[in-house]
Amino acid sequence: MAQTEFTFFNPTKLVFCPDYLESLRCHVGARDYGIVTYSDAFFSDAVDQIQGVLGKAVFVATDITPNPDFSYFNALEGERRRDLAKAEALVALGGGSVIDTAKVFAAGLEDRPDIRDLLNFASQSQALRSKDIIAIPTTAGTGSEVTSWATIWDSESGRKFSLSHPDLYPKVAVLDPSLTYKLPPRITLASGLDALSHALESVWNINANPISSNYAVRASRIIIETLPSLMNNPENARLRQMMLQAAVFSGLAFSNTKTALAHNISYPVSLNHNLEHGIACSFTLPLVMRRAIGSDTVCDETLREIFGNDLHNGADQLEEFLCNLEISTDPDDYGIPATTFKKYLNDALTGERGRNFIAA
Numbered sequence: 538m539a540q541t542e543f544t545f546f547n548p549t550k551l552v553f554c555p556d557y558l559e560s561l562r563c564h565v566g567a568r569d570y571g572i573v574t575y576s577d578a579f580f581s582d583a584v585d586q587i588q589g590v591l592g593k594a595v596f597v598a599t600d601i602t603p604n605p606d607f608s609y610f611n612a613l614e615g616e617r618r619r620d621l622a623k624a625e626a627l628v629a630l631g632g633g634s635v636i637d638t639a640k641v642f643a644a645g646l647e648d649r650p651d652i653r654d655l656l657n658f659a660s661q662s663q664a665l666r667s668k669d670i671i672a673i674p675t676t677a678g679t680g681s682e683v684t685s686w687a688t689i690w691d692s693e694s695g696r697k698f699s700l701s702h703p704d705l706y707p708k709v710a711v712l713d714p715s716l717t718y719k720l721p722p723r724i725t726l727a728s729g730l731d732a733l734s735h736a737l738e739s740v741w742n743i744n745a746n747p748i749s750s751n752y753a754v755r756a757s758r759i760i761i762e763t764l765p766s767l768m769n770n771p772e773n774a775r776l777r778q779m780m781l782q783a784a785v786f787s788g789l790a791f792s793n794t795k796t797a798l799a800h801n802i803s804y805p806v807s808l809n810h811n812l813e814h815g816i817a818c819s820f821t822l823p824l825v826m827r828r829a830i831g832s833d834t835v836c837d838e839t840l841r842e843i844f845g846n847d848l849h850n851g852a853d854q855l856e857e858f859l860c861n862l863e864i865s866t867d868p869d870d871y872g873i874p875a876t877t878f879k880k881y882l883n884d885a886l887t888g889e890r891g892r893n894f895i896a897a
């Protein structure tokens with residue numbers, strides 16, 4: 538039966554434009570601001586261009602590497618923390634790792650030498666946010682530009698944490714597809730599959746609602762149609778634009794539902810088997826879909842909008858789609874023995890995200 542009572546909320550302003558610098562001028566204005574990005578040449582040039590347009594930043598972090606870790610935040614020196622405190626807004630130019638790092642910076646890291654204190658504080662506080670985030674994604678995948686949480690990793694203890702607070706939604710997401718034109722093939726693939734995973738995980742989810750599912754269906758269809766063509770035509774501007782839009786649709790969908798079983802399985806896989814997030818959370822999608830089928834009529838109806846009437850055939854199609862992208866669905870191919878994978882699956886079913894799975 539159709540759901541009659543639900544809420545959908547997302548406060549991030551979305552600006553699709555061909556010139557992110559021009560948009561920044563309007564959204565940062567004359568405020569003291571910081572920049573968070575990676576160190577590669579492309580991004581160093583961008584830092585110069587941003588400062589050329591907005592004036593000198595009070596805080597610049599160009600040392601962001603994939604999967605932000607506790608050790609990075611705890612090592613931030615006193616002087617850097619004082620500079621961070623001066624920033625009223627943060628420009629986050631990069632993929633999920635950069636935008637998630639900016640969320641930690643925005644949440645008041647300068648006042649808390651140990652990141653664990655910030656996580657505790659955020660989980661208990663009504664109001665948190667002191668800095669606006671202007672997120673400019675350079676991958677088409679994570680949707681972090683429209684979510685209110687950041688994934689932080691503690692490689693020392695082998696655990697994944699979530700900094701989550703309603704004040705952490707970016708104020709603005711500036712979506713300029715040209716930033717993704719030179720995205721290397723493996724990152725294009727991994728981030729695109731992450732977006733597909735967000736869309737599907739928001740469908741087989743106890744928190745799904747008609748609006749989140751609407752975004753999820755649109756996103757899934759675009760990604761399934763576009764990603765294989767894009768892998769063969771990486772310079773195609775229209776395909777890049779489609780993927781960026783699809784990643785935002787997926788982000789909007791799971792911003793209201795959070796993820797589910799495939800993501801919960803991905804955490805030990807990423808930590809223990811060194812697999813990038815987008816692959817770790819997508820190679821189990823056919824398995825998770827087969828478990829979801831038949832557990833909820835609304836979920837089945839939504840899946841039919843993506844995969845057609847025969848859902849078991851749809852799961853086979855999904856497996857074939859991954860296989861054509863050279864993504865194996867066999868844990869063994871990632872060095873995960875069957876017994877270990879079974880443990881990951883069982884643990885995930887009762888994990889924080891796994892409990893969102895409609896057939897958990």
Ligand SMILES: NC(=O)c1ccc[n+]([C@@H]2O[C@H](COP(=O)([O-])OP(=O)(O)OC[C@H]3O[C@@H](n4cnc5c(N)ncnc54)[C@H](O)[C@@H]3O)[C@@H](O)[C@H]2O)c1
Nearest residue numbers: 575603604632633634675676679681684686687688716720
């Ligand atoms: N907060 C959320 O809602 C959310 C959702 C999903 C994933 N995540 C997190 O996001 C992270 C993954 O983010 P990601 O997949 O966007 O990748 P990433 O930010 O980890 O970056 C991966 C690599 O891509 C490179 N790169 C990024 N953009 C580029 C470009 N335009 N051109 C060339 N190289 C580029 C970076 O230098 C980096 O080496 C993980 O830590 C994951 O847990 C967060």
Ligand SMILES: [Fe+2]
Nearest residue numbers: 679731735818
């Ligand atoms: Fe993800």
